[in-house]
Amino acid sequence: MKIAIIGSGMAGLTCAARLSNAGFAPTVFDKGRGLGGRMATRRAEGGFQFDHGAQMIPCEDAAFRSLLEQAKASGHVAQWDMGDGNANAVGTPGMTALAKYLAQDLDLHQQTEITSVTQTDAGWELTADQPLGTYDRVICTAPAPQTDRLVGHALTEPLDQVSYAPSLTLMVALNRPLDAPITQTNPTDALAWIALDSAKPGRPSRHCWVAQSSADWSATHLERSKDEIATLMLDLFLTHHGLDATEVAYATAHRWRYALVKEPLGQAFVASTDGTVYAGGDWCLGPHIEHAWQSGTAIAEDILRCA
Numbered sequence: 001m002k003i004a005i006i007g008s009g010m011a012g013l014t015c016a017a018r019l020s021n022a023g024f025a026p027t028v029f030d031k032g033r034g035l036g037g038r039m040a041t042r043r044a045e046g047g048f049q050f051d052h053g054a055q056m057i058p059c060e061d062a063a064f065r066s067l068l069e070q071a072k073a074s075g076h077v078a079q080w081d082m083g084d085g086n087a088n089a090v091g092t093p094g095m096t097a098l099a100k101y102l103a104q105d106l107d108l109h110q111q112t113e114i115t116s117v118t119q120t121d122a123g124w125e126l127t128a129d130q131p132l133g134t135y136d137r138v139i140c141t142a143p144a145p146q147t148d149r150l151v152g153h154a155l156t157e158p159l160d161q162v163s164y165a166p167s168l169t170l171m172v173a174l175n176r177p178l179d180a181p182i183t184q185t186n187p188t189d190a191l192a193w194i195a196l197d198s199a200k201p202g203r204p205s206r207h208c209w210v211a212q213s214s215a216d217w218s219a220t221h222l223e224r225s226k227d228e229i230a231t232l233m234l235d236l237f238l239t240h241h242g243l244d245a246t247e248v249a250y251a252t253a254h255r256w257r258y259a260l261v262k263e264p265l266g267q268a269f270v271a272s273t274d275g276t277v278y279a280g281g282d283w284c285l286g287p288h289i290e291h292a293w294q295s296g297t298a299i300a301e302d303i304l305r306c307a
């Protein structure tokens with residue numbers, strides 16, 4: 001059975017790894033340069049590094065915890081002491097490490113944006129800037145609005161009830177240590193999260209901080225250019241900490257249009273009536289990496305059950 005998976009985020013890679021372990025050889029396509037989707041790590045000139053998407057890996061599901069324990073044993077995940085009495089799992093040396101752990105031995109095609117999924121007599125034909133072949137099963141794990149555009153016509157459920165909050169992220173490296181907590185939740189009306197990224201295990205020893213804007217502030221400024229967002233957020237960050245611009249070694253911003261799931265679908269995946277097209281991701285069950293893992297696992301198990 002030829003299987004194509006769209007998306008090398010947590011859901012797509014989880015599904016691919018499970019199918020691969022069961023003896024299938026899925027092909028994974030992603031439009032991004034790096035693995036992991038929103039579980040993202042940015043490296044910048046000067047040796048700076050930032051997790052500019054997901055910050056940590058909360059875990060409630062025992063089976064997901066078991067995956068994290070295995071990834072810890074192989075050095076891809078470690079516990080982050082957040083300095084406030086709390087600790088959480090994180091990828092190490094960056095959040096993408098968990099994706100890399102899952103992706104070992106998979107057939108991956110990054111920088112390949114799928115533009116159409118069309119049914120033919122031979123199966124589902126995928127196209128990027130060129131035809132990519134015909135597949136018996138297609139699994140789409142892009143965010144719900146993008147999934148809807150690609151394969152919505154084949155699915156039994158509408159996806160328009162799923163909604164997201166956007167998020168804008170500032171990545172800033174300072175010239176010196178800053179006397180501030182390792183993490184700050186809702187430190188100002190505009191900023192929902194500030195963290196010393198360099199305090200996570202295995203990071204290069206630089207003074208790299210990540211700040212994420214609140215849902216309201218993100219929605220208000222979403223369509224500004226990245227440079228404008230960086231300027232505005234840097235000003236918020238510096239003012240909050242009583243710093244001036246001479247102390248900044250590097251700053252940039254990232255826009256996440258579909259950041260955190262607000263209203264999930266409420267079921268682990270959706271498929272076509274004939275079971276040849278599946279769609280899933282965090283948007284099926286909730287806002288976290290764990291939800292993407294649950295969805296990707298459920299899709300793989302359903303394909304194996306029907307095979």
Ligand SMILES: Cc1cc2nc3c(=O)[nH]c(=O)nc-3n(C[C@H](O)[C@H](O)[C@H](O)COP(=O)(O)OP(=O)(O)OC[C@H]3O[C@@H](n4cnc5c(N)ncnc54)[C@H](O)[C@@H]3O)c2cc1C
Nearest residue numbers: 007009010011031037038054055056114142281282288289
């Ligand atoms: C700023 C921010 C902070 C967050 N913080 C946390 C946190 O601390 N803890 C937590 O658990 N979760 C957090 N999350 C949420 C977490 O990142 C997601 O729940 C999880 O990573 C979603 O995984 P996924 O595989 O469902 O989707 P994604 O990671 O979005 O993967 C989908 C993939 O599909 C690809 N794609 C889309 N369209 C196409 C196409 N046409 N062709 C090819 N590829 C395509 C994308 O490039 C992407 O790689 C955060 C998210 C953001 C943005």
